[in-house]
Amino acid sequence: VDLFVRGSGGNTTTTMMYGIMHEDINNSGDGGIYAELIQNRAFQATEEYPVSLDAWSAVNGAKLSVKQLGKPLSTALPNSLNVVPGSGKSGFANSGFWGIDVKVQRYTGSFYVKGSYSGRFTASLQSNLTGETFGAVDIVSRSVSDEWVQHEFTLVPRKAAPNSNNTFAITFDASGTKNGSLDFNLISLFPPTYKNRPNGMRVDLMEAIAELNPKFFRLPGGNMLEGLTTKTWWKWNETIGPLKDRPGMAGVWGYQLTTGLGLVEYMQWCDDLNMEPIVAVWDGLALDGTFIAEADLGPYIQSALDELEFLTGDVHTKWGAVRASLGHPKPWTVKYVEIGNEDWLAGRPTAYDSYKEYRFQMFLDAFTKKYPKIQVIASPSVFDDMVIPAPAAGDSHSYLTPDGFVQAFGMFDHLTKGNLTLIGEYAAVHPNGGIDWSGDLQPWPWWGGAVSEAIFLIGAERNSDRVIGATYAPGLKNLNRWQWAVTLMQHAADPALTTRSVSWYMLRLMGKHVITETLPVATDANFGPLYYVAGNSDKGTTILKAAVYNTTAPVPVSLQLECYKKGTTATLTVLTGPQNPYGYNDPWTQANVVKETTTTLKADDNGTFSFSLPQLSVAVLETSGK
Ligand code: AHR
DSSP states (O other): OEEEEOSSOOOBOOSOOBOEEOOOOTTSTBTTTBOOOOTTTTOOOOSSSOOOOTTEEEETTOEEEEEEOSSOSOSSOOEEEEEEOOSSEEEEEEOBTTBOOOOSSOEEEEEEEESOBOSEEEEEEEETTTOOEEEEEEEEOOOOTTSOEEEEEEEOOSSOOSSSOEEEEEEEEGGGBSSSOEEEEEEEEEOOBGGGOTTOBBHHHHHHHHTTOOOEEEETOSHHHHOSSTTSSOOGGGSSSOGGGOOOEEOTTSSEEOOOSOHHHHHHHHHHHTOEEEEEEOOSBOTTSOBOOGGGOHHHHHHHHHHHHHHHOOTTSHHHHHHHHTTOOSOOOOOEEEESSOGGGSOTTTHHHHIIIIIHHHHHHHHHHHOTTSEEEESSOGGGTOOOOTTOBEEEEEEEOHHHHHHGGGGGGGOOTTOOEEEEEEEEOSOSSSOOTTSOOOSSOOHHHHHHHHHHHHHHHHTTTTEEEEEESOOEEETTSOSOOOOSEEEOSSGGGOEEOHHHHHHHHHHHSOOSEEEOEEOSSOSSSEEEEEEEOTTSOEEEEEEEOSOSSOEEEEEEETTOOTTOEEEEEEEEOOSSTTOOOOTTTOOOOOEEEEEEEEOOTTSEEEEEEOSSEEEEEEESOO
16 A cells, blocks of 8 residues: 655644543442552442441451441441450451452551540451461550541551452450440551552552553543432532542442542542543433433532532632632643533433433533533534534444444544544444344453554544544453453452553554644555554654554555655554454453564655555554654
8 A cells, every 4th residue: 555645734633632531330440440448448328239248357256237326427428337346356357349459568547436445456457368467557546435536557568468368457455445346437448559649549550541641531431420310420529528528329330439539539630640631510311311301400500510610610719619628729620521421322202302402502501601611522422313512512432343443434534623522432342243232242352353443543533633532431340340341451459460451552552652733645545454544743753553454465555755854764663463353461361462563664765664564453653753
């Protein structure tokens, strides 16, 4: 294939082509990137998920029960753990989120106690298999009979555990108690976190995300925002402030959420990874298909405006002052707000029609009036039978087969300037050949799927003056409990199981080479089996991104650059996968099936770079400069 890349005449592109989204699915938040090690730390419960002693067990004959005391820790956390001690030193243990990783590092812990106890508490980390203690610390009791008193501690194990089958325990001496039992709540333990933030994120997972060079963060994405019912949506104002004031919420993926990972923590991800926030606000639709009537929508619109004021208002505004009181006087900048999630999936004729008829327009009007500079994004796009009213943009979600993604290569060519579109979720989830949503998803991202995703993304990059950006979804899957198989990464308590999928490798390559201005490419060849986009970077280099799908022989490429200057070299990075297109990165073996080769190319006297790309490959060529 002969490609002639012109020196000008393309488009200025989006500044944030590749991003991430997060919702708590597959224990990707609690038990995932949120670094809290204690599961069910505050006995949070909802109508959907009754209170339980999940993950807790008695130590040395103590008796455990969950109680609702007349004087709870807070109105948000009404349940607590009552411990009737056994004889000697006894208490309770937590098995973490299917284990606890124990290293010689600093763990930061805290718990609240109510009840008179003179003596010491012991906080310890030990093997669940052998009982061996890896580290313990004594905490002098300050507890009193009728108050909740917080006890904080740090614990540095003297020895690393050989595996993650460990528990965390708190024990105390029965003889020091006065009234026969003690009450505990909000029992928390954190390892070192990313950038050492209190209440922060797991280091290995944040580092893996950072390697992707993400430019935006859709927060919170997905069904979690919607909630199971119109009473249990993601209420942003219940996810902020001290942990003892966060009631948690009924997660939509089969488990209760702590919301310890809340709105402020999301914004801190943006700060830490230098990402542009795309803040999704609840728009009156719940997953059960019910929605808020037009006459009742006002308070929900106000809540969304308040959320924006909380994030961006100065300290003299009502909600800006609340943010400042939580230790964040400096407002964040928010340029994008998305109204809801997947309203187009909400069932017809009622729920989706209500979005088109009044819900979206009412939110759009309110935001345009109060925040005219913010780009409002509708949760459907023009691809979902929605006419997006100006000046809004749309959001398109694609969960397809590999063939489906290749067929969608030209999808964004037809967008007009007025149809700015976010690709708020995408992933290859089904194999070619007939399995659809009535069948299972693939177990993991697979190489053939990753190449097809690259082709879809190349199609988007060709139109990146009309595409805001793209994010794979979902991002994470805890190997112990998950609801959605195909995710960008997998993880468990043991960081050795953290797995970058084949799609992650493809995305790292695509995200590393940032095109800031596309360039037209002249050729006699049609797209397929080679798909490509060319452009300049703001480093003065020229970039070609390409992928090959559906060929029996390698594709020879001859690439000529109009702006070529003698002596320019180029680096060609090619990703190839296993022979079997269904090959994947297996968390249990940790073998990476994606092979990366990098070569330096010299142009011939005509300024032409020659190379060939094999079947199912993704490649980026970047010149050394013009
Ligand atoms: O990413 C998984 C789910 O897929 C999201 O929650 C939802 O928005 C989409 O249907």
